[in-house]
Each structure stands twice: as structure tokens, then as C-alpha cells.
Amino acid sequence: MSRTDWEVVIGLEVHAQLNTASKIFSAASTAFGAEANRQASAVDIALPGVLPVLNRGAVERAIRFGLAIGATVAPRSVFARKNYFYPDLPKGYQISQFELPVVQGGAITIRVGEGDKAYEKTVTLTRAHLEEDAGKSLHEDFHGMSGIDLNRAGTPLLEIVSEPDMRSSAEAVAYARALHALVRWIDICDGNMQEGSFRCDANVSVRRPGGPLGTRREIKNLNSFRFLQQAIDFEVQWQIDTLEDGGKIQQATVLFDPDTGETRMMRSKEDAHDYRYFPDPDLLPLVIEPAWIARVQGEMPELPGAMKARFVEQLGLSAYDATTLTASKEVAEYFQATVSAAGQALAKLCANWVMGDLAARLNKAELDIADSPVDPAQLAGLVRRIADNTISNNIARKVFEALWNGEGGTEADAADRVIDAQGLKQVTDSGAIEAIVEEVLAANQKSVEEFRAGKEKAFNALVGQVMKASKGKANPAQVNEILRSKLGG
Amino acid sequence: MINAPLSELRRALDARQISAVELATLFLDRIDAANPALNAFITVDREGALAAAHAADERIAAGRAGPLTGIPLAHKDVFCTEGVLTTCGSKMLGNFVSPYDAHVVTLLKNAGAVGLGKTNMDEFAMGSSNENSHFGPARNPWDTARIPGGSSGGSAVAVAARLAPIATGTDTGGSVRQPAAMTGVTGIKPTYGVCSRYGMVAYASSLDQAGAFGASAADCAALLTAMAGFDERDSTSLERPAEDYARDLDKPLTGLRIGLPKEFFGPGMADDVRAAVDAALAEYRKLGATTVEVSLPNAKLAIPAYYVIAPAEASSNLSRFDGVRYGHRAAEYGDLADMYQKSRAQGFGAEVKRRILVGTYVLSHGYYDAYYLKAQKLRRLIAQDFQAAFQHCDVIAGPTSPTTAWAIGEKSEDPVQMYLSDIYTIAVNLAGLPGLSHPAGFGAGDLPVGLQLIGDYFAEGRLLNAAHRFQQATDWHTRRPAAFA
Numbered sequence: 001m002s003r004t005d006w007e008v009v010i011g012l013e014v015h016a017q018l019n020t021a022s023k024i025f026s027a028a029s030t031a032f033g034a035e036a037n038r039q040a041s042a043v044d045i046a047l048p049g050v051l052p053v054l055n056r057g058a059v060e061r062a063i064r065f066g067l068a069i070g071a072t073v074a075p076r077s078v079f080a081r082k083n084y085f086y087p088d089l090p091k092g093y094q095i096s097q098f099e100l101p102v103v104q105g106g107a108i109t110i111r112v113g114e115g116d117k118a119y120e121k122t123v124t125l126t127r128a129h130l131e132e133d134a135g136k137s138l139h140e141d142f143h144g145m146s147g148i149d150l151n152r153a154g155t156p157l158l159e160i161v162s163e164p165d166m167r168s169s170a171e172a173v174a175y176a177r178a179l180h181a182l183v184r185w186i187d188i189c190d191g192n193m194q195e196g197s198f199r200c201d202a203n204v205s206v207r208r209p210g211g212p213l214g215t216r217r218e219i220k221n222l223n224s225f226r227f228l229q230q231a232i233d234f235e236v237q238w239q240i241d242t243l244e245d246g247g248k249i250q251q252a253t254v255l256f257d258p259d260t261g262e263t264r265m266m267r268s269k270e271d272a273h274d275y276r277y278f279p280d281p282d283l284l285p286l287v288i289e290p291a292w293i294a295r296v297q298g299e300m301p302e303l304p305g306a307m308k309a310r311f312v313e314q315l316g317l318s319a320y321d322a323t324t325l326t327a328s329k330e331v332a333e334y335f336q337a338t339v340s341a342a343g344q345a346l347a348k349l350c351a352n353w354v355m356g357d358l359a360a361r362l363n364k365a366e367l368d369i370a371d372s373p374v375d376p377a378q379l380a381g382l383v384r385r386i387a388d389n390t391i392s393n394n395i396a397r398k399v400f401e402a403l404w405n406g407e408g409g410t411e412a413d414a415a416d417r418v419i420d421a422q423g424l425k426q427v428t429d430s431g432a433i434e435a436i437v438e439e440v441l442a443a444n445q446k447s448v449e450e451f452r453a454g455k456e457k458a459f460n461a462l463v464g465q466v467m468k469a470s471k472g473k474a475n476p477a478q479v480n481e482i483l484r485s486k487l488g489g
Numbered sequence: 490m491i492n493a494p495l496s497e498l499r500r501a502l503d504a505r506q507i508s509a510v511e512l513a514t515l516f517l518d519r520i521d522a523a524n525p526a527l528n529a530f531i532t533v534d535r536e537g538a539l540a541a542a543h544a545a546d547e548r549i550a551a552g553r554a555g556p557l558t559g560i561p562l563a564h565k566d567v568f569c570t571e572g573v574l575t576t577c578g579s580k581m582l583g584n585f586v587s588p589y590d591a592h593v594v595t596l597l598k599n600a601g602a603v604g605l606g607k608t609n610m611d612e613f614a615m616g617s618s619n620e621n622s623h624f625g626p627a628r629n630p631w632d633t634a635r636i637p638g639g640s641s642g643g644s645a646v647a648v649a650a651r652l653a654p655i656a657t658g659t660d661t662g663g664s665v666r667q668p669a670a671m672t673g674v675t676g677i678k679p680t681y682g683v684c685s686r687y688g689m690v691a692y693a694s695s696l697d698q699a700g701a702f703g704a705s706a707a708d709c710a711a712l713l714t715a716m717a718g719f720d721e722r723d724s725t726s727l728e729r730p731a732e733d734y735a736r737d738l739d740k741p742l743t744g745l746r747i748g749l750p751k752e753f754f755g756p757g758m759a760d761d762v763r764a765a766v767d768a769a770l771a772e773y774r775k776l777g778a779t780t781v782e783v784s785l786p787n788a789k790l791a792i793p794a795y796y797v798i799a800p801a802e803a804s805s806n807l808s809r810f811d812g813v814r815y816g817h818r819a820a821e822y823g824d825l826a827d828m829y830q831k832s833r834a835q836g837f838g839a840e841v842k843r844r845i846l847v848g849t850y851v852l853s854h855g856y857y858d859a860y861y862l863k864a865q866k867l868r869r870l871i872a873q874d875f876q877a878a879f880q881h882c883d884v885i886a887g888p889t890s891p892t893t894a895w896a897i898g899e900k901s902e903d904p905v906q907m908y909l910s911d912i913y914t915i916a917v918n919l920a921g922l923p924g925l926s927h928p929a930g931f932g933a934g935d936l937p938v939g940l941q942l943i944g945d946y947f948a949e950g951r952l953l954n955a956a957h958r959f960q961q962a963t964d965w966h967t968r969r970p971a972a973f974a
Contacts, residue, residue, distance in 0.1 A: 046809040049688040092808020276852035281695035
């Protein structure tokens with residue numbers, strides 16, 4: 001049997017760190033990168049007698065997420081203790097939610113693949129619950145000992161659990177990317193994967209199509225989309241190989257090693273902890289009144305789906321363009337700012353530039369759009385000059401490069417400054433173009449003859465010569481027209 | 490001065506007949522003299538007490554004294570006190586100096602009260618005799634061969650032997666009321682949530698509540714008034730306006746309906762306790778109260794329910810004592826698991842280990858429903874019983890403990906016998922109700938007997954009022970153990 005006889009089943013658990021200023025159960029700061037244990041309060045280090053107090057900001061972010069995915073925000077949810085011993089878990093238990101999570105259900109639509117093969121799919125979510133993060137064990141800095149840094153202990157997390165709806169690593173990555181974009185879109189998580197603000201665990205199994213679910217193995221702590229893809233691909237192949245060799249899959253937790261590209265077992269089901277969950281008696285049930293939900297609803301930003309529809313309807317963009325421009329909050333914000341400066345009539349041109357030259361340049365420079373050296377107002381200034389025929393698209397690329405390099409200054413009229421300073425204004429004076437055309441015809445008799453002999457290619461060469469002679473500034477449409485009339489005449 | 494009620498101490502301090510420093514010194518000297526025999530204090534903080542007394546004197550001189558300014562008191566060693574050892578009666582915390590004050594401690598410091606030291610207790614408040622203290626048992630001043638009750642034994646002893654006029658305690662299953670009864674003092678545990686638990690080392694979070702010891706209901710009222718109040722750092726703290734628990738002390742008892750649960754008057758109560766309780770109830774009737782029989786049919790389930798819920802919470806609450814960040818760590822160990830095992834095996838005493846094991850068991854996968862959830866259901870039934878009873882009465886009365894103080898070592902071999910001594914007090918914690926114990930006479934061997942009063946939620950004022958009127962008409966609460974006069 002071959003690999004195509006197997007169906008892959010993937011569910012994701014994502015830990016999104018909520019971007020509150022203070023921790024979920026204490027007033028200590030959540031800022032990243034402080035000296036070890038400088039952001040650990042009495043509550044975070046679990047001194048005797050201390051008690052947790054729930055951060056309303058964390059709850060509010062959970063509500064925002066629930067509303068964004070069309071889930072039920074539970075009117076009453078319960079914090080529970082997950083008991084286990086580990087040095088970076090100061091209380092000996094993690095406060096989480098178990099039987100009654102704050103967000104229940106919901107769904108996210110993802111777009112998988114590129115071009116003609118792209119398709120949309122809806123991934124159902126099981127739940128999302130609030131919990132606290134643990135600290136960190138530092139095994140490298142101390143000889144024969146481990147250090148404990150509790151700065152991260154008590155950082156608020158939203159654990160987002162999907163149904164096992166995904167059927168390939170590509171779908172898993174598309175889902176993770178969509179979720180990543182969404183939590184940043186609704187501003188509940190900074191999404192910084194290097195700093196661990198967005199971590200994925202993947203539950204992977206394989207089965208015969210239509211058959212019962214296979215035994216799953218959970219890959220822990222994948223902190224990049226690339227690792228997520230690699231880890232799933234390796235794991236899937238490993239499971240298929242194991243099964244085809246007559247082996248069995250044992251339920252287990254595995255780790256992905258980015259250096260080898262392999263997954264290896266961390267613990268089997270037999271070693272699994274009995275977490276002895278029970279409701280935390282230090283915290284009352286979390287009651288969320290309808291008025292609170294209504295207020296959060298009122299403060300919600302326009303969501304990607306709605307924005308996409310609006311781009312199609314009001315701006316006349318294609319569905320593909322609208323999807324691309326709403327793939328992340330930053331791109332959408334940049335595009336909207338560009339359109340609002342350039343005018344709605346130029347939306348399509350703005351879209352082309354944001355998705356085309358700007359995206360390519362950012363990609364080359366490995367920059368985020370928020371850090372683009374060309375700001376939306378400057379790009380709008382450029383787009384306007386294309387639209388009013390001051391410059392051609394080709395010259396515009398040259399102007400854009402100049403803007404990128406800071407020529408033209410930081411003001412919105414930077415494009416005009418570059419055009420003026422470099423004399424790039426398009427020549428539309430027919431007389432001036434005619435003069436150039438005549439010079440070119442005189443100097444390229446061979447091409448003229450070829451054209452007259454029926455070689456259309458020779459015409460293009462002549463256009464190129466005219467454009468070159470005008471340093472690219474001649475209006476291409478006029479050049480065409482004049483050239484044709486001269487040759488035809 | 491040693492035996493004076495708080496009201497008299499207040500007058501003497503305000504009239505400058507005695508300074509706060511002199512008063513503190515008086516009690517500190519008594520502690521030094523009596524503590525070797527009674528073992529009531531784990532830590533005596535003479536330096537801190539004198540500094541606080543000095544500050545109180547300045548405050549009194551400036552005319553800014555409050556009701557407790559300059560009044561000496563003792564804290565159960567379960568309350569965190571900044572810069573002073575907080576051991577919780579355990580080797581595990583034998584070296585633990587808290588960097589912060591419990592909320593109750595802060596309130597009393599702000600009131601100008603003078604903390605003399607930290608009192609002995611059963612380890613992590615688990616016990617009914619104070620024999621589970623790592624620092625040895627506190628002894629009953631009425632007979633030092635006997636237990637003083639627990640877990641707040643040291644605080645009860647301190648007040649009974651007048652080593653402190655008032656003391657704080659905590660009550661999870663009777664730990665204020667039972668030792669109060671055993672040592673002949675008054676003790677009150679308020680409604681769950683009235684006092685902040687912030688800074689109280691947790692035993693069973695859903696049951697733990699701070700309480701007050703005093704020689705009289707009036708003294709308890711003054712202390713409780715200063716201890717109570719909302720604290721945003723405790724999510725189970727109740728947001729209610731401040732209350733003066735002394736305001737109704739003098740109200741006549743005419744028309745007060747006292748419910749007598751028939752389940753509290755059955756077999757199991759010692760004859761001498763029954764005689765004293767009956768006499769006290771007769772006194773209440775003389776004061777204008779009526780008695781009516783009520784029923785708490787599920788009260789018999791309180792002990793099994795408690796010994797599921799409390800150990801379950803304790804097993805989790807005590808997980809933080811792992812030798813990693815503070816407290817006892819084994820001197821030698823192999824790997825991480827070995828460090829945990831050795832540190833906890835060495836740091837915890839037998840009763841604490843027993844409850845951790847029980848609690849871990851009842852929360853385990855496959856047993857949770859049968860034990861923990863079932864116990865929570867019983868808890869609701871018990872609370873409903875009380876609400877039904879309060880349809881027919883204003884307060885409930887009965888014995889605080891089935892017997893008077895027993896000999897040290899008498900019940901140590903049989904934990905279940907020890908658990909049964911809390912049969913009348915535990916249901917009150919499960920329901921979250923306020924309860925009070927006051928002296929009601931003496932049993933065999935001149936050992937004190939306590940009467941327990943139980944009120945509906947927030948009826949602390951009424952309980953204190955009833956006890957106060959009783960104490961106006963009787964003198965049991967003024968009797969002192971002769972050996973520590």
C-alpha cells in the first residue's frame with residue numbers, strides 16, 4: 001500500500017500569550033526580557049499565604065476572541081488547578097480551566113494553497129480557555145545545577161483547541177497562520193513566535209480513509225510555522241512507516257528537533273501525569289454578564305471576513321486581492337491608509353502596488369510592512385502620479401526605489417520631490433515626442449525596413465529605442481501612436 | 490491589669506495610667522515566665538513588640554488612639570508576619586521569614602495593636618490537639634498534662650493563661666472554637682469571607698477563616714471588628730460595609746429563639762459536658778431566650794465530607810512546599826524527584842502526610858466523582874439543613890466539643906478518634922456560617938466546657954450579643970487557671 005492510502009488527521013492546540021500589561025493573577029509586569037526573577041511577585045513565586053486575583057483584561061481578551069470566531073462566551077466558567085510538580089511551576093499546580101472553559105465552539109475559515117489549487121476550508125474550534133504560563137528552567141547557565149526564572153510564571157495564556165479537522169500539514173499551517181493573524185488582528189496577542197507568544201502543539205494521527213481515528217501522538221511546543229510543517233510531515237511519514245511495517249502507534253507526547261528534523265518521544269501514555277484537576281477554591285466561578293459581552297462587541301474592530309467583503313463591494317477588488325490584503329492586520333491597515341490618502345478611485349492601483357512591488361521589496365529586505373521605509377502616504381503620492389500620467393509604471397518603479405532609499409525625504413510628497421529632482425516627469429508633448437521619433441527612425445533604418453517587410457518585432461525595438469532616447473519619460477501610449485502614424489505614413 | 494478586659498486596658502492607656510510599653514513588657518515577662526511550661530509561643534518578638542508599643546504610646550499621646558492602639562496581642566503562627574518567623578508549626582517552614590504581612594496582621598498593625606509573638610499550632614492547622622506541632626504540643630493551663638485543643642492551641646492557651654489579652658486564630662473545622670472551649674476562653678469564627686485569607690498559610694482554602702480569641706465576647710467583638718473587612722487580594726473576601734461587632738452587645742435576649750439540634754444532644758457527648766451545656770441553656774432561658782428543638786439530619790455526614798474536601802484542597806495547597814524556593818530542603822539528595830521526596834518526607838509531620846495522601850487519592854482519576862464531587866454534594870445538603878433550621882430559630886446552640894480536654898498522647902494513635910472530637914464544629918465550616926464558643930462551666934477535673942453558638946450568615950453580632958449577655962449574668966469566663974494567675 002502506498003502513502004496515498006492513508007488519511008492524515010491533525011488537531012492543533014495553540015497557546016497565545018495575551019498582551020496584558022500585568023499577569024493573569026498578579027500585578028507583576030509581563031514585559032519580555034527582564035533580568036531573571038525581577039518580574040516575579042510574591043504571588044508568582046507562590047509564597048505561603050498568597051492568593052490569585054483574576055486580571056479582567058485577560059478575560060476581556062478571551063471574550064474578544066470568542067466573539068471573533070463566533071463562539072459561545074460562557075456566562076459562567078470555572079478555574080481549575082492542574083496539579084504536578086516541576087521546579088518552574090511554583091505552586092505545584094497550574095491554574096487553568098478544565099470542565100468549563102470561557103470560550104466554547106467557534107470556527108475559522110482558512111485558505112490553503114496557491115493559485116488555481118487554492119481552496120477554502122472551515123476549521124471548527126473545540127474551546128479556548130484561560131490559564132497561566134509556567135516559569136523557565138535554565139539548565140545551561142549553572143554548573144551542576146539548574147536555575148529557575150519565574151518572570152514568565154503567571155503570564156496569561158489563551159489555549160485555543162481545534163477539532164481534528166485538518167488533513168495535511170499545509171492545512172495545519174494555514175490554520176495556524178490564520179489564527180496567528182486573527183489574534184493580532186483583534187489585538188489580544190503580539191504573535192511574537194521567537195519570544196514564545198504563540199506556540200503550537202499538534203495532535204497527529206493517520207487512518208484509512210473513512211476508518212476510525214488512529215492513535216495520536218502530540219508534538220509539543222512548535223514555535224514557527226516552518227517547524228510546524230516539518231514536524232507534522234516527519235511525524236506523518238513515521239506513523240505511516242510504522243503502521244506499514246506492521247507496528248502500532250502508542251499514544252505519546254513527542255518533541256521536534258529542528259536540527260535533525262525528527263520527532264522523538266518525550267513520554268508515553270503510561271507516564272502521563274494524573275493532574276488531579278479540581279475547581280480552584282481561591283477563585284470564584286468566572287461570571288460574564290451579557291452587558292460585558294455587549295460592550296466588548298461594541299469595541300471590536302472590523303474582522304477580516306467583513307473587511308474582505310467590503311473591499312470587494314466598495315473598492316471593486318477581486319476576491320483574491322481582498323483575501324490577500326486582509327491576511328494580516330498590518331497589511332490591511334497599510335492598504336487602507338494608502339487608499340484613504342490616494343482616493344477610493346485608485347484602490348485597485350493601490351492594491352497592485354501593496355501586493356506587488358511593495359510586498360516584493362519588503363520580502364527582499366526581510367522587513368514587516370509596519371517597518372516599511374515607504375509609508376502609505378508616500379505610496380499614495382506615487383500612485384496618484386501614475387494615475388494622472390505624470391509618470392509611467394516603469395518610471396514609478398524607479399521612483400519607488402528612490403523612496404525606499406529615503407530620497408525625497410519623509411513627507412507625503414516625497415514622490416513629487418524625486419520626480420522633480422531627477423526630472424522623471426513623463427513627456428506628453430506630441431511635438432517633443434515626434435522629434436525623438438524622427439531621430440530614432442533616422443538612426444535605425446534597418447529596423448524600419450524590417451517592419452515594413454512585415455516584422456512586427458521590429459516595431460517593438462523601435463518603441464524601445466524611443467523610450468531609451470527619452471530616458472523612459474515619453475508617454476508610451478503616445479510613442480506607439482506617433483510611431484505607427486510615421487511608419488504607416 | 491493582667492486580667493482586665495480590653496475596655497479597662499483602653500481606659501488605663503488613654504488615661505496614661507500605664508504606657509503601652511509597660512503593658513507590653515508586663516505580658517512579655519509573663520510569656521517568658523510561663524512559656525516553658527505551656528509552650529504557647531513558637532516565637533516571641535520582644536523587640537518588635539516594644540517598638541510597636543513605643544509607636545502606640547506616641548499615637549496615644551497625640552490623641553490619635555483607636556480601640557486597639559497599644560493593646561498587646563498574639564498571632565497564630567499561620568499568619569505571615571514581615572521579618573518574623575512564620576513556621577505554621579512545621580519543620581518545613583522552620584526557617585521561613587515572611588517578606589510580607591498577612592492582611593489581618595496589617596489591619597491590626599494599622600490599628601496600633603502590639604504583636605507579642607507567634608503562637609503554637611498543629612502543623613499547617615491540621616489537628617485538634619496541638620500535638621501535631623513540630624515544636625511540641627502547647628499545654629492546657631488548667632492541667633498541663635492535657636491538650637489545649639487545636640489547631641489554634643497556642644493562641645487559646647495564651648489568652649487562657651493571660652500571656653496575651655487577645656489573640657488571632659484560624660478555624661477550618663473548629664480550630665478556634667474547640668481550643669477556646671478546652672481552655673475556657675471565648676472564640677469566634679466569622680462567616681467565610683469576612684476576614685481576608687491573604688497571608689494566612691492555606692490549609693483548606695474553601696473552609697479556612699480567621700477568628701478571634703478573647704476572655705469575653707466583648708473582647709472578641711473588639712478584635713474581630715479590627716480584623717474583618719474586604720480585601721481585593723482575596724477573591725473570596727466579601728465586599729460588605731465595615732461592621733462594628735460590638736454594637737449589639739447589650740441588646741436584651743428577650744424573644745431570642747435558640748435552636749437545639751437533636752443530633753448534637755445524642756450519645757457521644759460526655760455527661761459532664763452535657764450537664765454544663767444544659768445549665769448554660771437554662772441560664773439563657775432565664776435571660777429571656779426560648780429553646781426549640783431543630784434537626785440537622787445531614788450533620789453526621791460532616792466529618793466524612795470534611796475529610797475528603799479539606800485533604801483534597803490541602804494536598805494541592807501544600808504542593809508549593811517543594812524545597813525549591815524557600816523552606817526545608819533535604820541536605821543531600823540525588824535527582825530532582827529525590828529532592829522533592831526527601832525534602833517533603835523530612836519537612837512534613839505524620840498527620841500532614843496522611844492528609845496529603847488522602848487528598849491526592851480522592852482527587853485521582855477515577856475516584857474524583859466518587860469522593861470529591863460526592864463530598865461537595867454533602868456539603869450543599871449540610872448547608873441546606875442549617876437554612877431549614879434557621880426557619881425556626883435565630884441561633885443554634887450545643888456543645889462545642891463532646892468532651893473536655895484529654896490527656897496528651899491519649900488519642901495520638903487513633904486519628905479517627907481525634908477527628909470525631911470536631912463533630913459539632915465541622916459542619917459550620919462546610920456551610921460557611923459564623924460560630925462562637927464561650928465558657929459554660931466546668932466538667933470533671935475542673936476542666937472547662939464550651940457552649941457553641943451558630944448563627945446564620947453575617948450573624949456575628951447576634952452571636953456576640955448572646956454570649957455577652959450570658960457573660961453579664963455568669964462568671965465562668967472570668968475564672969483563671971490557678972497555676973498561671
